[in-house]
Amino acid sequence: MHNKIRLNYFMLLLGMVLIASSCQREEEEEMIPIGNIPEIGALPESVLSPNENPYSNEKFELGRALFWDPILSGAKDVACVSCHHPNFGYADGRDLSSGVNGIGLGPNRVNGDVVKRNSPTILNTAFNGIDLAGNYNPDAAPMFWDNRAMGLEEQALLPILSKEEMRGSEIAEDDIVDSLIQRLNTLPAYRTLFVEAFGDATINQNRIVQAIATFQRNILANNSRFDQYMRGDLNALNNQEIEGMNTFISVGCANCHSGPMFSDFQLHTLSVPDHALVDDDGATGNFDFRTPSLRNLNLTAPYMHNGSFDNLREVLRFYNDISGGNANSQNPNVGNNQIDQDARNLRLNNGQVNEIITFLNTLNDEDFDRSIPQNVPSGLSVGGRID
Numbered sequence: 001m002h003n004k005i006r007l008n009y010f011m012l013l014l015g016m017v018l019i020a021s022s023c024q025r026e027e028e029e030e031m032i033p034i035g036n037i038p039e040i041g042a043l044p045e046s047v048l049s050p051n052e053n054p055y056s057n058e059k060f061e062l063g064r065a066l067f068w069d070p071i072l073s074g075a076k077d078v079a080c081v082s083c084h085h086p087n088f089g090y091a092d093g094r095d096l097s098s099g100v101n102g103i104g105l106g107p108n109r110v111n112g113d114v115v116k117r118n119s120p121t122i123l124n125t126a127f128n129g130i131d132l133a134g135n136y137n138p139d140a141a142p143m144f145w146d147n148r149a150m151g152l153e154e155q156a157l158l159p160i161l162s163k164e165e166m167r168g169s170e171i172a173e174d175d176i177v178d179s180l181i182q183r184l185n186t187l188p189a190y191r192t193l194f195v196e197a198f199g200d201a202t203i204n205q206n207r208i209v210q211a212i213a214t215f216q217r218n219i220l221a222n223n224s225r226f227d228q229y230m231r232g233d234l235n236a237l238n239n240q241e242i243e244g245m246n247t248f249i250s251v252g253c254a255n256c257h258s259g260p261m262f263s264d265f266q267l268h269t270l271s272v273p274d275h276a277l278v279d280d281d282g283a284t285g286n287f288d289f290r291t292p293s294l295r296n297l298n299l300t301a302p303y304m305h306n307g308s309f310d311n312l313r314e315v316l317r318f319y320n321d322i323s324g325g326n327a328n329s330q331n332p333n334v335g336n337n338q339i340d341q342d343a344r345n346l347r348l349n350n351g352q353v354n355e356i357i358t359f360l361n362t363l364n365d366e367d368f369d370r371s372i373p374q375n376v377p378s379g380l381s382v383g384g385r386i387d
Contacts (some may be wrong), residue, residue, distance in 0.1 A: 038132060039254035040245075040262065042230035043222035047126040050138045053153060053210045055218065058196040063215025065193060066208065069376035070384035072160055072180055074168035075100060079384045080159065080212065082109075083119040086370040089299025090219060091121040095307025096277060100168040105386040113164040116278040117145050118307040120292065121300050123368060124261065125152060126217040132259050138217070142265045145305045146283035147290050152213035157205070177205050184208075189377035221296055221365040229362070237362055244359030252323075252346045253356065262294035262363065270343055271322060271334035275306040287334050295363045312360060316353045323348055 049055045066072060067080045083097045084090045085105060092098075093106040097119040102112020128141035143155040159165040160176060167176050184190045184203045191201045198207055226245075229236035237245070248254060256264050267288040274280070282288040282305075289305040303309045309318060321328050323346030327336040348356075376382055 037230075037249070039249050039258050040230075041132070041134060041260045042227040043124065043127055043130075043260045044134060045222065047217055047220065048136065048138050049214070049217065050151065050153065053213060055214060056197065058193075059198070059211050059214045060218055062193045062197040063211035063213070064373065065190075065377050066212050067215050068373050068383055069378050070380050071183055071187075071376070071378040072208075073100065073166040073384065074171045074176060074179075076378075076380055077384050078102070078166050079382075079386075080166075081383045082386055083115070083159075083165070084122050085383070085386070086368075086372065089121050089296050090123050090368075091300045092119045093301070094119065095302050096275060097165070099162070099165040103385045105383075109386075114277055115162075115164050116275075116280050117305050118302065120145065121296060122216045122219055123221045123296055124219075124293065125155075126220065127222075127261050129265055130260050134260060142290065145289045145292075147265070147267065148283070152216050153209045156209040156212040156216070180208070181205070183378075187377055193377065219369055221368040223367065224295065224363050224365040226359075226362040227365070240355075240358055241362050244355040244357070245362075247352050247355040248359050251348045251352060251356075252342065253348075255342045255345070256291045256340075257294050263291040266291060268340040268343065269334060269338050271329040271331040271339050272304045272306065272318070273308050273330050274333070275308065278306065280306060281333070286338070287331060294360055296365065297360055298364045299366065312357050313353060316348065316356060319343065319346055320348050320350065320353075 067084075070076045070079045070082075073079065078100050082102065082105075083092045083099070085092060088106050092109070094109065095118060097115035097117070098109040098112030099115050100113050102109045104110055125141070125143070126138065127136055128143060130136035138151060140150045141152065143149040143152065144158075149155040149158060157177075160180070161167060161173050163169060163173070167173065171179055181203050184194075190203070194203050194207060195201050197211060225236045225241075248257075254262075256266070256268060258264050267283050267290055269282070269286050269288045271287065272289075280287075283290070292303075297303070297312060301310060303312070303315050309315045318330060320326075321330060322339050322343055325344070327339055327344050329336050329339060373382055381387070
């Protein structure tokens with residue numbers, strides 16, 4: 001009898017050990033980094049540069065100077081940083097950007113010409129166009145909300161040409177670049193910087209945009225907790241965040257917000273509400289806009305191409321309204337059947353909103369270059385009239 005009791009007790013202990021061991025294995029299996037998820041992935045730890053515009057420290061520093069210097073605007077009052085400031089994650093914290101004639105910074109900027117779209121961050125734009133396998137071509141990286149420019153070199157010129165953003169009305173679009181080159185040539189400090197960056201003092205359009213693009217390409221935020229987890233750090237995400245990631249994928253968010261940049265870089269019609277100040281029918285007249293990246297969202301609100309939504313909960317509520325068979329358009333110019341099929345196929349409910357937001361917060365990396373120069377080579381106000 002005693003032997004039988006001891007045997008039963010031993011078997012009970014053995015069973016408990018096996019159950020505990022099995023549970024531990026299951027928990028470990030859940031926490032294994034899933035770097036081979038086909039829908040999303042970590043950003044590369046370094047960037048590629050175009051063959052015709054290789055990186056150099058000197059070119060980066062020239063680009064930084066040009067980025068912060070209002071010398072590149074028609075009235076010498078606006079710089080690139082006026083709408084892409086590090087205090088706002090290299091965006092501007094506004095629904096629609098405020099360009100020439102503006103005074104102040106971010107949401108406090110007043111009197112500027114209205115730019116019809118929300119200012120996208122330049123953080124990680126080096127990786128625009130990256131695919132699910134991590135491949136990308138810096139010469140063909142899609143830029144802007146409508147993909148109208150390919151590569152940062154092409155992108156860098158367009159705000160300078162824009163009447164509302166930087167050019168103003170006093171200088172014609174065909175004349176602005178020549179005018180800026182003449183200005184830069186009169187400044188010994190810039191001539192020195194161009195010699196250091198390019199080997200001689202020639203200043204031309206190509207070198208200006210190459211320098212600006214080199215600076216922008218190397219403003220990175222590519223070490224979020226999500227990136228760390230996908231690279232193998234099991235402790236970078238907690239169980240709730242992993243659950244949120246699984247929800248993000250399972251409801252269909254990753255159908256468009258895919259790859260390391262959480263964007264397919266394609267145009268989609270979503271029926272985002274119109275802005276009261278501008279009429280904008282998108283890239284092709286179908287109210288279609290490029291899928292934005294979801295990285296560093298805590299720094300770059302408000303959201304969508306016209307800043308319609310102040311927070312992530314509003315964004316997800318919008319997707320809930322147009323998805324799951326509802327197809328309830330939020331824009332009178334867009335019929336329900338015009339809403340992108342991927343958006344209509346979402347299966348999102350209110351209970352999943354918190355899970356997804358929890359996951360999206362793991363995509364934030366606030367350890368990026370926030371340095372602000374004390375002066376710029378032109379001697380003008382740093383950043384233009386932003387104080």
